[in-house]
Amino acid sequence: MSTLGEHIGTTADSGQERYTWRPLRLFAYYRVLVALMLSLAFVTGQDTLFIRSEQPVLFLQLAIVYLTVALVALAMAYQLKHFLTLQVCAQTVLDILLLSALIYTTGAQDPGLAVLMLVAVAGGGILVGTRLAALFAALASLTLLFLEFLTQLDAAADTAGYTQVGAFGVALFLVTLAGNLLARGAREGYALAEQRGEDLADQEVLNGHIVQRLQDGVLVLDRSGRVRLMNATAWKLLGQPAQLDAPLLEELCPPLAEALASWREQPAQEAAPFQATRKSPELQPRFRRLSDAPGGGILIFLEDRAEMNAQVQQAKLASLGRLTASIAHEIRNPLSAMTHAGQLLGEAELDKGDQRLVEIIQRHGKRLNNIVENVLRLSRRQQPNQEPVELDALLDDVRQDVNNQPELHPLQLRVEGIADRLIVPFDRGHLHQVLTNLITNATRHARHPERELVISLVAGQDARDQPYLDLADNGPGIPEEHRERLFEPFFTTAGDGTGLGLYLCRELCEANHARLSLVQTGAAGTRFRITFAATGSTTT
Numbered sequence: 001m002s003t004l005g006e007h008i009g010t011t012a013d014s015g016q017e018r019y020t021w022r023p024l025r026l027f028a029y030y031r032v033l034v035a036l037m038l039s040l041a042f043v044t045g046q047d048t049l050f051i052r053s054e055q056p057v058l059f060l061q062l063a064i065v066y067l068t069v070a071l072v073a074l075a076m077a078y079q080l081k082h083f084l085t086l087q088v089c090a091q092t093v094l095d096i097l098l099l100s101a102l103i104y105t106t107g108a109q110d111p112g113l114a115v116l117m118l119v120a121v122a123g124g125g126i127l128v129g130t131r132l133a134a135l136f137a138a139l140a141s142l143t144l145l146f147l148e149f150l151t152q153l154d155a156a157a158d159t160a161g162y163t164q165v166g167a168f169g170v171a172l173f174l175v176t177l178a179g180n181l182l183a184r185g186a187r188e189g190y191a192l193a194e195q196r197g198e199d200l201a202d203q204e205v206l207n208g209h210i211v212q213r214l215q216d217g218v219l220v221l222d223r224s225g226r227v228r229l230m231n232a233t234a235w236k237l238l239g240q241p242a243q244l245d246a247p248l249l250e251e252l253c254p255p256l257a258e259a260l261a262s263w264r265e266q267p268a269q270e271a272a273p274f275q276a277t278r279k280s281p282e283l284q285p286r287f288r289r290l291s292d293a294p295g296g297g298i299l300i301f302l303e304d305r306a307e308m309n310a311q312v313q314q315a316k317l318a319s320l321g322r323l324t325a326s327i328a329h330e331i332r333n334p335l336s337a338m339t340h341a342g343q344l345l346g347e348a349e350l351d352k353g354d355q356r357l358v359e360i361i362q363r364h365g366k367r368l369n370n371i372v373e374n375v376l377r378l379s380r381r382q383q384p385n386q387e388p389v390e391l392d393a394l395l396d397d398v399r400q401d402v403n404n405q406p407e408l409h410p411l412q413l414r415v416e417g418i419a420d421r422l423i424v425p426f427d428r429g430h431l432h433q434v435l436t437n438l439i440t441n442a443t444r445h446a447r448h449p450e451r452e453l454v455i456s457l458v459a460g461q462d463a464r465d466q467p468y469l470d471l472a473d474n475g476p477g478i479p480e481e482h483r484e485r486l487f488e489p490f491f492t493t494a495g496d497g498t499g500l501g502l503y504l505c506r507e508l509c510e511a512n513h514a515r516l517s518l519v520q521t522g523a524a525g526t527r528f529r530i531t532f533a534a535t536g537s538t539t540t
Helices: 005-010 012-043 054-080 084-105 111-125 130-154 161-213 232-237 254-265 305-345 352-379 392-404 427-446 499-513
Strands: 217-221 227-230 282-289 298-304 386-388 412-416 422-427 453-462 467-471 516-521 527-533
Touching: 012 054, 012 084, 012 111, 054 084, 054 282, 084 130, 084 427, 111 130, 111 161, 217 232, 232 298, 254 282, 254 298, 282 305, 298 305, 305 352, 305 386, 386 392, 386 427, 392 427, 422 427, 427 453, 427 467, 427 499, 427 527, 499 516
Parallel strands: 412 453
Antiparallel strands: 217 227, 217 298, 282 298, 386 422, 453 467, 467 527, 516 527
16 A cells, blocks of 8 residues: 555646645636726726725736736636646746736835735645745745835835835745645645545445355344345345345344344344245344444344354364274274284184184174275375266276176166267276265165166266266165265164265265265165266267
């Protein structure tokens, strides 16, 4: 931010135009009025109280010249909007010369014209810098001294006139310099106020942009309870109400108005959540007073409780992930020793009871090892190596792998609607793992006692022309109470499950800028969808 001196220095011309053109024009009107009065006074043949000219004809001629100069100066102040300092200097010098000439016609004894000289010099001094103002005062003083010298030559006058002229010159300097200092202070004050106003305007625009882009809804109420500010987020959270000019909060959102009334009665308690409409999300309001004065404005923040819970849950999951990764790393070594010992026991000659116990050890050791591997894989997940993947070729590999795993059968795996050489951006290994996990998960949870399990892989494009791949089964569906927790880590309904399968699939999809979602579930089966990041292309 520039300092005041830099602001005045770099914008001197614009500052002078703003703060001195108007005074210059007013002073030009004053000059015209003075010249007109002087001319009319002698045209009518009546001397003024303070002006008694010894040479009336010459006085009248000079007054008419002064009036003409004043009118030209007034026209230039309006028409020639450049060279302000030059105009001020020229007009002030002409004021000094013409008024001095008028004073000379009165015998250098007229106090009224001397006052006009003082006003002219001081008026010109407030429109320029200090040096020029001092120059005007010096020029006027020297001119008056010269007039006094001429008067002494014409007649044997008393030398006391020099003392009067000197005292008047001192007064000229004092009044002119004082006026100049006051005017300069006023100009700097105006410039400072203008700069502060521009800064405040910029700050207001900046604050407006910041408020509009906040993820939380923001509303500002005035003393009368009218909404003076509402950002875009608040408008969406409140169900996109009609745009009104400073509506009352009761008109905009009655449930929020009720929450505000409850908070006013008990400000120490947190306001209860509410819903603006039946279709809008549940919102948590937070109220703050804009001032300590009673009845002042209110600042309202609106937060989506679902997003709040998701953020809290994400933070908990992140902490849990770091903890479980540390625990899994510590478990891995003793688990390997235990599994190896079980294998050695299995090779020994044991009776059937002991052999069964060894098999239990090996089976659960293998399960525990899978959990450890999944947890460590999540904790040290690397950036995916995205590449164009031919979906039909990848699905052929997945189908072969499934056919080579007898524990997954009986199973019918169908691939439908896959265009030749459909290309999607994905890490090939990650996509293979996601599809294998989804198929394995279906074989464990989607089997129906009355029909054979059928899993279909169907590709297509959604309304935004993004390619997707659906994995659908004909199982009994997912119970409603389990759907919200489906992608949570360590959530499983199987006694021997790890609860990391679907969570790992979703994390791998997000790492590849894709999205895994549950599209449909019910008695006819369940459908998962992988929506890829970019539009696929086919080549022939």
